[in-house]
Amino acid sequence: MTTRDGSVWASAAPAPAVLRAGAILDALADARGRALTPAQLATAAGGIPRASVVNICAALQKRELVRAVDGGFALGPGLLRLAQSYLDAFDPVRSFREQVSRLGDREETLQLATLDGTDVVYLAVHEGTVLMRLTSRAGARLPVTCTALGKAMLAGLDDTGVRELLADREPFEARTPWSVTRLDALLADVRDVRSAGYAVDDQEAAEGIVCVAAAVPGPPPGGRPFAVSSSLLKSQATPERVAALAALIKDVVRRMGAVA
Numbered sequence: 001m002t003t004r005d006g007s008v009w010a011s012a013a014p015a016p017a018v019l020r021a022g023a024i025l026d027a028l029a030d031a032r033g034r035a036l037t038p039a040q041l042a043t044a045a046g047g048i049p050r051a052s053v054v055n056i057c058a059a060l061q062k063r064e065l066v067r068a069v070d071g072g073f074a075l076g077p078g079l080l081r082l083a084q085s086y087l088d089a090f091d092p093v094r095s096f097r098e099q100v101s102r103l104g105d106r107e108e109t110l111q112l113a114t115l116d117g118t119d120v121v122y123l124a125v126h127e128g129t130v131l132m133r134l135t136s137r138a139g140a141r142l143p144v145t146c147t148a149l150g151k152a153m154l155a156g157l158d159d160t161g162v163r164e165l166l167a168d169r170e171p172f173e174a175r176t177p178w179s180v181t182r183l184d185a186l187l188a189d190v191r192d193v194r195s196a197g198y199a200v201d202d203q204e205a206a207e208g209i210v211c212v213a214a215a216v217p218g219p220p221p222g223g224r225p226f227a228v229s230s231s232l233l234k235s236q237a238t239p240e241r242v243a244a245l246a247a248l249i250k251d252v253v254r255r256m257g258a259v260a
Contacts, residue, residue: 020048021056028066028075035072083139092216092226093124095256100126108230108248113149115225116141118169120150123226142205145172145186146179148213151199153225154190156215162190178203198246203234210237212245217257228253 027044028036036044038053045053057073060066064078096112107130112123119141144150145166154162163183166172171181180186193199198214205211213229228249232241 017056020045020052021060023048024053024056024060024073025065025075025079028073031074033074035069035074037072041073092256096124096228096252097126099252099255103248103252105129108232108245110249110252111149111229113153113227113229115144115150115153118144118166120144120147120153128230143173143175145169145181146175146201146204147229148199148201148211149227149229151186151189151193151201152213152215152227152229154186155193155199156225159187159190162187175205176203176207178207180204196246198250200242202237208234210234210242212242212249214246214249214253216253226256228256 023045024041027041030044038050038057041053041057042048042050048056057066057068061068061073061076064076064081066073067076092114093112096110100110107128109128109130110126112125113120114123115121120143122138122140122142124138142150144154154165157165166183166186170183172179172183172186174181180189189199198212200213201211203209209231210233211229211231213227216226216228230245230249232245
């Protein structure tokens with residue numbers, strides 16, 4: 001990439017202060033809401049001098065990217081504004097919001113997610129009229145192996161592709177006693193998804209919760225898959241309710257794929 005005067009940006013060395021600011025923000029993100037002291041940040045961010053941590057955090061605080069908390073620092077509300085702007089410009093998110101807004105008032109909460117390596121990353125959540133305590137929120141991550149969303153997106157790969165992605169991950173993380181931990185069992189589930197057109201996780205990600213998901217059809221933007229899901233209580237997950245929920249989700253993703 002070149003500037004207006006013809007100089008090449010790539011030839012310039014990255015600004016150390018920007019790289020250090022990024023490392024600090026990453027360290028605060030890894031702290032999951034817990035405030036870190038400058039000394040803790042200096043270590044977590046890769047050995048940045050403590051004085052530099054204080055100076056950088058002071059600058060980030062002015063932009064509301066961090067906030068001072070209990071003698072340390074935590075992520076600030078300015079990041080939410082930036083994240084929301086990114087998501088608003090992200091076509092699958094916009095398409096998801098457009099399609100679920102057409103459903104009117106419904107009890108189901110719907111979630112949009114994508115695949116990042118071996119993690120499912122939630123991008124947007126549309127709250128239904130019936131509140132349910134869920135682990136999902138925009139930016140949250142769960143293992144691809146124990147989520148209906150993950151299985152729905154894995155179904156877009158052939159068996160060889162799934163093996164290449166996950167072969168060195170066995171045994172998979174067990175979030176509950178019902179989580180799939182072996183590759184052969186996961187492949188059997190993924191084959192069922194290909195046949196049914198939707199995926200189910202039966203208490204695999206959270207006890208007492210059944211989740212249903214389907215992948216957005218068509219060539220994924222940037223080569224990344226997307227899927228939509230909804231959850232219900234295990235006590236309410238009759239075959240009829242699951243089938244109705246699957247039909248709703250498949251209709252949403254079909255319309256999303258049609259306008260992608």
